[in-house]
Amino acid sequence: MSQAAGEPSEGWQLLDDQLCFALYAASRAVTARYRPLLDELGLTYPQYLVMLVLWEQDSISVRDLGTSLQLESSTLSPLLKRLEAGGLVRRERRAEDERSVAIRLTEAGASLRERAARVPLAIGDAMGLTSEQDAMAKQLLRLITANVTNG
Template identity: 90%
Template sequence: MLLDDQLCFALYAASRAVTARYRPLLDELQLTYPQYLVMLVLWEQDSISVRDLGAALQLESSTLSPLLKRLEAGGLLRRERRPEDERSVALTLTEAGARLRERAATVPLAIGDAMGLTPEQDATAKQLLRLLTANVSER
């Protein structure tokens, strides 16, 4: 079996290339790629539980905790226990976190340009990757 014939290698190489393309854009925002993903979710839904965030990002809370602590220390979000359920932690954007969205608005455009896909190719790629993820996750 040749390396170039392996779908897993094509996925790995594409993921590394895309993440590397994000790096300089996110450096300007003082965010890592995983932190950026957290912020994307919070920009969509300002108040969310850690559990729901983990589900959205397909990450365990043990992986999220250090990310959330750094984002909180950077003044971008607040973590607060919910009064109705002390076990649940709510995440909310701070003013600075909300303002960062404006500065981050150019990131998806720059990445889209770098990928060089037509809208149809973009939609097909997402559809196939979601199907692959669902299929592999089921087994």
């Protein structure tokens, strides 16, 4: 007997059958694995994500940074204040638009990149995925994000 679209499958109430729980557990496990590595850098995981964007593109508007990280400005502002207080970034008004604020790396923020280079390698080793599995996992997670965001 086939199942109609939208009907729950047998066992739908079992925790282990919930994709959302698998995502939640994986996210918590990966974030926990990051913690000791990032503690050595003096960063939290969200701060690390900000730094990744800035290491890729040194000057970025707060708005574009929020878009890249899928964060609201109310979440992003305290992160940026802490990074600025730590001497890793600076906020500057853009000359072409005084209402827009650009985030730039300081020398200390730029030099932290070298120390952070081992983080992705350590996390990749911990995940134990082949390069094909890694690419497939990212592709599926991006699809889920897009579908849930747009649906």
